Amino acid sequence: xxxxxxxxxxxxxxxxxxxxxxxxxxxxxxxxxxxxxxxxxxxxxxxxxxxxxxxxxxxxxxxxxxxxxxx
Amino acid sequence: xxxxxxxxxxxxxxxxxxxxxxxxxxxxxxxxxxxxxxxxxxxxxxxxxxxxxxxxxxxxxxxxxxxxxxxxxxxxxxxxxxxxxxxxxxxxxxxxxxxxxxxxxxxxxxxxxxxxxxxxxxxxxxxxxxxxxxxxxxxxxxxxxxxxxxxxxxxxxxxxxxxxxxxxxxxxxxxxxxxxxxxxxxxxxxxxxxxxxxxxxxxxxxxxxxxxxxxxxxxxxxxxxxxxxxxxxxxxxxxxxxxxxxxxxxxxxxxxxxxxxxxxxxxxxxxxxxxxxxxxxxxxxxxxxxxxxxxxxxxxxxxxxxxxxxxxxxxxxxxxxxxxxxxxxxxxxxxxxxxxxxxxxxxxxxxxxxxxxxxxxxxxxxxxxxxxxxxxxxxxxxxxxxxxxxxxxxxxxxxxxxxxxxxxxxxxxxxxxxxxxxxxxxxxxxxxxxxxxxxxxxxxxxxxxxxxxxxxxxxxxxxxxxxxxxxxxxxxxxxxxxxxxxxxxxxxxxxxxxxxxxxxxxxxxxxxxxxxxxxxxxxxxxxxxxxxxxxxxxxxxxxxxxxxxxxxxxxxxxxxxxxxxxxxxxxxxxxxxxxxxxxxxxxxxxxxxxxxxx
Numbered sequence: 186x187x188x189x190x191x192x193x194x195x196x197x198x199x200x201x202x203x204x205x206x207x208x209x210x211x212x213x214x215x216x217x218x219x220x221x222x223x224x225x226x227x228x229x230x231x232x233x234x235x236x237x238x239x240x241x242x243x244x245x246x247x248x249x250x251x252x253x254x255x256x
Numbered sequence: 257x258x259x260x261x262x263x264x265x266x267x268x269x270x271x272x273x274x275x276x277x278x279x280x281x282x283x284x285x286x287x288x289x290x291x292x293x294x295x296x297x298x299x300x301x302x303x304x305x306x307x308x309x310x311x312x313x314x315x316x317x318x319x320x321x322x323x324x325x326x327x328x329x330x331x332x333x334x335x336x337x338x339x340x341x342x343x344x345x346x347x348x349x350x351x352x353x354x355x356x357x358x359x360x361x362x363x364x365x366x367x368x369x370x371x372x373x374x375x376x377x378x379x380x381x382x383x384x385x386x387x388x389x390x391x392x393x394x395x396x397x398x399x400x401x402x403x404x405x406x407x408x409x410x411x412x413x414x415x416x417x418x419x420x421x422x423x424x425x426x427x428x429x430x431x432x433x434x435x436x437x438x439x440x441x442x443x444x445x446x447x448x449x450x451x452x453x454x455x456x457x458x459x460x461x462x463x464x465x466x467x468x469x470x471x472x473x474x475x476x477x478x479x480x481x482x483x484x485x486x487x488x489x490x491x492x493x494x495x496x497x498x499x500x501x502x503x504x505x506x507x508x509x510x511x512x513x514x515x516x517x518x519x520x521x522x523x524x525x526x527x528x529x530x531x532x533x534x535x536x537x538x539x540x541x542x543x544x545x546x547x548x549x550x551x552x553x554x555x556x557x558x559x560x561x562x563x564x565x566x567x568x569x570x571x572x573x574x575x576x577x578x579x580x581x582x583x584x585x586x587x588x589x590x591x592x593x594x595x596x597x598x599x600x601x602x603x604x605x606x607x608x609x610x611x612x613x614x615x616x617x618x619x620x621x622x623x624x625x626x627x628x629x630x631x632x633x634x635x636x637x638x639x640x641x642x643x644x645x646x647x648x649x650x651x652x653x654x655x656x657x658x659x660x661x662x663x664x665x666x667x668x669x670x671x672x673x674x675x676x677x678x679x680x681x682x683x684x685x686x687x688x689x690x691x692x693x694x695x696x697x698x699x700x701x702x703x704x705x706x707x708x709x710x711x712x713x714x715x716x717x718x719x720x721x722x723x724x725x726x727x728x729x730x731x732x733x734x735x736x737x738x739x740x741x742x743x744x745x746x747x748x749x750x751x752x753x754x755x756x757x758x759x760x761x762x763x764x765x766x767x768x769x770x771x772x773x774x775x776x777x778x779x780x781x782x783x784x785x786x787x788x789x790x791x792x793x794x795x796x797x798x799x800x801x802x803x804x805x806x807x808x809x810x811x812x813x814x815x816x817x818x819x820x821x822x823x824x825x826x827x828x829x830x831x832x833x834x835x836x837x838x839x840x841x842x843x844x845x846x847x848x849x850x851x852x853x854x
Contacts, residue, residue: 214595215549215602234565237588241569241579247591250598 199225199235204244204254211253257385257771259810261339262307265350268334269850272303272842274773276808277799278792282840283816284833286847299850300814301777303842304410310338310349311404312378315356320412326353330851342384342769349381386439388769393438393445402428402436406759408775409752417782418748421755422734430730431455437734440759442768443695443723447688451681451731458674461667468664525624532613532620539606546599546606559585678731685725685732696723702765703736703758709794710754710787746782753779753791757811761798764807773810780815792831812841 202221206212212220218232236252239245246255263271281303283295305322309315315322325331335352350361350369360377361369372380382400406424411417419426423433432452438445566581579587703721720740726733736755743750756774763770780788795811802808817833837843844850 213598214591215546215598218595219549233588233591236591237562237565237584238569240587241566241584247594250594 195231196235196238199227199231200239200244203235203239203252207245207252207254211251213250214247214252217252257340257342257769257773258808259307259338259340259773259812260346261337262303262310263337264306265335265337266333268330268852269842274810274812274841276803276810278795278839279810279812280836280840280842281812281814282836282843283814284837284843284845285817286845295816295846297849298844298846300844301410302850303844304408304775304777304812304814306336307338307775308404308408308410309356310336310351311408312351312360312374312381312400313404314401315353322353325851347384349377386770388442391439391442393443394435394449395439399436399439402432403440404771406436406440406756407771407773409756409779410775410777417746418752418776418779420738420748421752422736422738424752430733434730434732434734438732440768440770441695441699441762442766443692444688447681447684448730448732451678451685454674454677454681455729458671458678461671461674465664465667465671468660468667471660522624522627525620525627529617529620529624532617536610536613539610543603543606546603550596550599562588681731682725682727688732689723689725692723696721699758699762702761703754706754706758706761706794709797710750710790712790743783746784749779749781749783750787752776753783760809764802764809772808773812775812777814779813789831815840 199221202224203217206217206220214236218229221227221232236245240247243255245252247253259274261271261273263269281300283298283300285295302321302325305313305319309319309322313319322331331353333354335350337348337350339346339348341347345365347365348363348369352359357374359371360374362372362377362380363369378400379397382397382403386399386403387395387397402425409418409424422437423430425433431448435445435448435452438448562585563581566584700719700721707720721736723732723734725731737747737751740747753776756776760772760774764772799808815836817836842850
């Protein structure tokens, strides 16, 4: 990742963690956050940004509460 | 049985040979400066002890003289030998002081001496001396030391007086002795023998009954001590009622098995309540976590920031982006909203399940309370372990009580049976009295003759002797001059003299297998010496009389030298000191004692 302020390493690293988790099963937002929080110190904003980035990349999708990998 | 010779190996005193008629063991005074010395303790009784020892008397602490002599060394390494004969057959018995109860040597007809232990020797000797082939009553070869004391009467202590000849063993009661008396008279002793056994059985039962009675008294405050049967019965009924109540109580315990079931149920409820409480606690923790989580989430949409993110992403992937900026902003909005909704939904659900559990807990607690109330109301149990404890206690009490009652009843039944048997024997004794009246008359004649020979100046009393039935424990009573006041403190000496000699003569008339001797230690100590002269003359006469039939008897007595006898009686020359010393089978003086200076 080059000048990109917001799309920083942090988002990318957490993004790859989330992908790993979602490969095994889908999570609701809260549980996913608690799961990630156990491994990395993270604020809600970064968490939400990461999910937004993954969604933009067409990697994940969400219904009412659940987040899952796009097939 | 005649006595022939008594001596010791190695020899302590010259062998003493017995002879027909009177055998004096004479205590002689000495005509020296020491003539005042006592004639006591010179060994007269000890000599008789030695004779009794060979006939297997008990040798222990009780036989004071011999035991003391042994402990002082006079009898160590010594063996006493008695030679006797029965119907011309010679016997000899050797008993040592070092080993008095084993290795008793016995010889018959000059055979080699064979060793016996005490028990076997007693049985063999008893048969030899006493067994009668044609005897109709009961005889046992265990009786040696119950029969011999009738013929050998030795004093254990100085100055000890003669005892009642009918009760010739101090420690034994008439109930037992009667069977030996009747045996010695050759009368059927079955009634006495059976009575003795029944009375013994009764004697064994009584302490047991007494023990149980005192148990009742102490533990249940039931007095059974009154002799009244009715009282005992009512007490037993009371006891029975108590027992039944106790039994019922126990049965109720058994019926209410629901007690244990209820207890189990209560335990189950308690476990369930704990489980529900724990689940609620966990859920509350989760709610706390959710609420904390929401509290610190102050995320704003930050539209500007999303725009920049979107822009940077566009630069990176350009053509591939299908979402619009607005969609992206909405997505993030939705994320935030969605999480909050999820949490509030979760919290709501958790709260609902907590409420549900609380309701369940209330229901279960009420059920449990009912059980506890029920058990508490019964006042029977505060908890299960106490219930079991009380149950066990009750059971033990019941078992003990029932056991005692059963034993008591068995014993009472047994006692009644025995008493019934004894009653029957009492009836038989009445018949027996009639059956033996001829014999009683014959024996009375012998006794009267002896009595009149020794007391020629007294009126002829025809009824001084009788064998009859009695309601007393012995059921058969032999009565002989027991209430007379004629002889002062020498009463039992005179009674023994007359009775024993009469029994001896009776067995001679009837040719019975039994000792042909009587041994009386100090019989004339408390008796008027005039009677001694009469006895001497009577024996002279009887000796000649029996000799014609080829029979003889021996009368062995200890006799101390007297001072003035010669001056007072016409025929006293016959028993002058010189004559007695001349005739004596053993003469002892203060300086020539039996065992030396013992």
